[in-house]
Amino acid sequence: MNALRxxxxxxxxxxxHRRRVLALVCLTLTLSVxxxxxxxxxxxxxxxxxxxxxxxxxxxxxxxxGQLNLLLYTVFHLGDATNNIRWSTYQKLRTDERIDWVIPLxxxxxxxxxxxxxxxTQFFERFGYGDEQSLALASGDWFSDLFDVVLGANVARQMxxxxxxxxxxxxxxxxxxxxxxxxxxFRVSGVLEATGTPVDQAVFIGLDAMExxxxxxESGVAIPGRTLSGDEARERSYQPDSITxxxxxxxxxxxxxxxxxxxxxxxxxxxxxxxxxxxxxxxWQVMGQFEKALLAIGGFVVVTSLVGxxxxxxxxxxxxxxxxxILRATGASPAxxxxxxxxxxxxxxxxxCLLAVVLGALGxxxxxxxxxxxxxxxxxxxxxxxxxxxxxxxVPLAALLVSLxxxxxxxxxxxxxxxxxxx
Amino acid sequence: xxxxxxATPAGSAGTDNAIHTRALAYRxxxxxxxxxxxxxxLARGEHLFLHGPSGTGKSTLLGLLSGLLVPERGTVQLLGExxxxxxxxxxxxxxxxxxxxxxQQFNLVPYLTASGNAELPCRLSSSRHKRAGPGVSTVARSxxxxxxxxxxxxxxKVTGLSxxxxxxxxxxxxxxxxxxxILADEPTSALDTDNRDRFLELLLTMAAEQGTSVVxxxxxxxxARHFHDHIALEGRS
Numbered sequence: 277m278n279a280l281r282x283x284x285x286x287x288x289x290x291x292x293h294r295r296r297v298l299a300l301v302c303l304t305l306t307l308s309v310x311x312x313x314x315x316x317x318x319x320x321x322x323x324x325x326x327x328x329x330x331x332x333x334x335x336x337x338x339x340x341x342g343q344l345n346l347l348l349y350t351v352f353h354l355g356d357a358t359n360n361i362r363w364s365t366y367q368k369l370r371t372d373e374r375i376d377w378v379i380p381l382x383x384x385x386x387x388x389x390x391x392x393x394x395x396x397t398q399f400f401e402r403f404g405y406g407d408e409q410s411l412a413l414a415s416g417d418w419f420s421d422l423f424d425v426v427l428g429a430n431v432a433r434q435m436x437x438x439x440x441x442x443x444x445x446x447x448x449x450x451x452x453x454x455x456x457x458x459x460x461x462f463r464v465s466g467v468l469e470a471t472g473t474p475v476d477q478a479v480f481i482g483l484d485a486m487e488x489x490x491x492x493x494e495s496g497v498a499i500p501g502r503t504l505s506g507d508e509a510r511e512r513s514y515q516p517d518s519i520t521x522x523x524x525x526x527x528x529x530x531x532x533x534x535x536x537x538x539x540x541x542x543x544x545x546x547x548x549x550x551x552x553x554x555x556x557x558x559x560w561q562v563m564g565q566f567e568k569a570l571l572a573i574g575g576f577v578v579v580t581s582l583v584g585x586x587x588x589x590x591x592x593x594x595x596x597x598x599x600x601x602i603l604r605a606t607g608a609s610p611a612x613x614x615x616x617x618x619x620x621x622x623x624x625x626x627x628x629c630l631l632a633v634v635l636g637a638l639g640x641x642x643x644x645x646x647x648x649x650x651x652x653x654x655x656x657x658x659x660x661x662x663x664x665x666x667x668x669x670x671v672p673l674a675a676l677l678v679s680l681x682x683x684x685x686x687x688x689x690x691x692x693x694x695x696x697x698x699x
Numbered sequence: 700x701x702x703x704x705x706a707t708p709a710g711s712a713g714t715d716n717a718i719h720t721r722a723l724a725y726r727x728x729x730x731x732x733x734x735x736x737x738x739x740x741l742a743r744g745e746h747l748f749l750h751g752p753s754g755t756g757k758s759t760l761l762g763l764l765s766g767l768l769v770p771e772r773g774t775v776q777l778l779g780e781x782x783x784x785x786x787x788x789x790x791x792x793x794x795x796x797x798x799x800x801x802x803q804q805f806n807l808v809p810y811l812t813a814s815g816n817a818e819l820p821c822r823l824s825s826s827r828h829k830r831a832g833p834g835v836s837t838v839a840r841s842x843x844x845x846x847x848x849x850x851x852x853x854x855x856k857v858t859g860l861s862x863x864x865x866x867x868x869x870x871x872x873x874x875x876x877x878x879x880x881i882l883a884d885e886p887t888s889a890l891d892t893d894n895r896d897r898f899l900e901l902l903l904t905m906a907a908e909q910g911t912s913v914v915x916x917x918x919x920x921x922x923a924r925h926f927h928d929h930i931a932l933e934g935r936s
Binding site: 278279281282285286289290292293294598599601602603604605606607608609610691693694695 | 758759761762765767768787788791792794795796798800802805806807808809810811815819820822823824825872882884
């Protein structure tokens with residue numbers, strides 16, 4: 277007990293004495309542990325947020341295509357639809373007794389790089405994300421007038437739009453579209469709360485508004501004289517020919533596979549129906565390799581800095597021969613001498629872990645607004661989970677393990693040591 | 700520790716000796732012939748001057764006496780115990796409990812203060828701690844004061860001290876907790892004549908006060924006059 281106390285106090289004094297040299301080693305180790313821990317933390321958060329991009333939807337229906345493609349353009353607003361589905365099919369889905377609700381999605385236009393999604397009030401009422409959360413408005417209302425638009429949280433923030441602002445949509449995707457619907461401006465009627473999902477990057481208008489702005493655009497460009505003015509548009513009623521995709525909620529989720537099979541075998545037109553959860557985990561598998569590679573790189577960085585730590589300890593060992601000879605002559609056992617190296621290594625690793633947690637917490641606090649703004653990633657501080665504790669715990673263990681090199685060599689030397697050093 | 704009792708000689712005369720060696724020989728790895736050493740018998744409380752030019756194996760002898768080295772032949776008896784037969788751990792403990800050590804130079808742990816260095820034996824040995832008394836740091840400071848180092852110096856890092864001061868800190872470390880034996884390996888060789896004599900006087904006086912035997916090794920014959928007992932080491936044979 278006494279020996280341990282002595283070893284601990286000698287270790288503390290020695291670390292403090294060599295703080296200038298060791299500070300750099302400690303910094304390297306701290307940064308690498310921060311990196312590793314950060315990757316592990318982000319990995320969990322991103323996966324969580326990714327898997328919760330869409331919840332409550334039982335099936336996604338679109339024109340026949342691969343499930344990843346369908347998922348990407350309906351949920352992540354990436355890529356383009358291969359084809360549309362007919363309005364009559366949409367009506368059939370709505371009247372199917374097993375189907376509780378249908379959210380129509382009509383894509384194609386954009387607003388300064390943000391996807392414009394034609395839908396109806398079902399989207400606002402039924403769309404779920406995260407832990408079965410539903411959408412909420414930060415300000416204003418869901419659209420009531422034909423030319424009302426609701427903005428995702430990020431769109432509103434980036435463009436600094438507020439309720440009542442007037443905006444003009446562009447035809448087609450991309451942020452620099454040349455054909456714009458500038459004769460029919462929209463009024464911002466509401467702004468959604470941030471969700472940390474692609475919804476934040478989207479612009480929502482009614483299905484009929486989507487039709488109205490495309491009257492006279494049948495050939496792909498506006499034909500003068502055939503487009504409508506705002507008042508003309510409001511007097512007409514619209515029935516779209518088609519929509520791009522639909523999100524389905526079933527009355528009894530147990531029927532999901534049955535409905536999916538029927539839709540996939542639908543004879544009216546080629547359709548694909550996918551389970552969003554399955555498609556999301558498929559997509560994550562693709563990206564998961566990347567994430568595992570990142571974690572491995574983080575691990576290698578930590579190993580590299582541990583090797584650096586050992587090389588510094590071994591270098592110091594040469595300088596410390598005299599000190600060890602004194603301790604030996606005063607009656608310290610070779611085990612005590614060896615334990616000094618292990619304890620120093622362990623002490624440095626623990627200090628680095630502590631600093632890494634503090635640094636990580638500060639980093640997340642500082643970066644989370646930026647991440648939300650630029651990547652739509654909602655990142656908050658939370659208690660570490662078991663995986664992260666395991667990562668954190670493995671660092672002192674590894675440090676202890678690598679410290680065996682100088683510890684064993686000093687143990688051997690001090691057993692052979694004569695009086696006053698090494699003759 | 701069972702060996703300890705087994706190794707104790709039956710005779711009672713041994714317990715009056717601080718040191719008693721018989722037919723010691725030691726061979727360093729790579730040496731053809733072993734170094735042999737004259738027998739030493741030193742009564743408790745007596746001081747011994749061990750003279751020998753360099754290369755006569757002074758440090759080797761001290762290594763054998765301190766239990767850091769194990770003789771190839773012969774025995775080392777300290778305080779009546781045949782320490783040379785003991786296992787490594789027991790010799791380390793004996794050294795911590797009963798021996799004070801002073802080297803030629805670079806005697807101190809660089810990251811401890813002067814009093815931290817002086818207290819070191821009491822932290823390695825509970826019996827030294829007990830003998831020093833309850834306030835170990837007070838004892839260390841008073842030893843340092845007796846050796847001419849004030850309180851301010853006692854709290855300084857030893858790296859800032861002069862060589863003379865460092866050797867006095869080493870002396871305090873050897874004296875603390877009243878060990879029975881002090882082994883000193885040319886502790887004055889880095890000091891000037893004035894300092895050398897004063898250091899030696901102080902060490903021997905303070906050792907005599909607490910009944911500690913001192914084995915003092917030096918090549919400097921001029922110091923022999925401070926000692927009753929002399930042994931000269933000759934070249935290896």
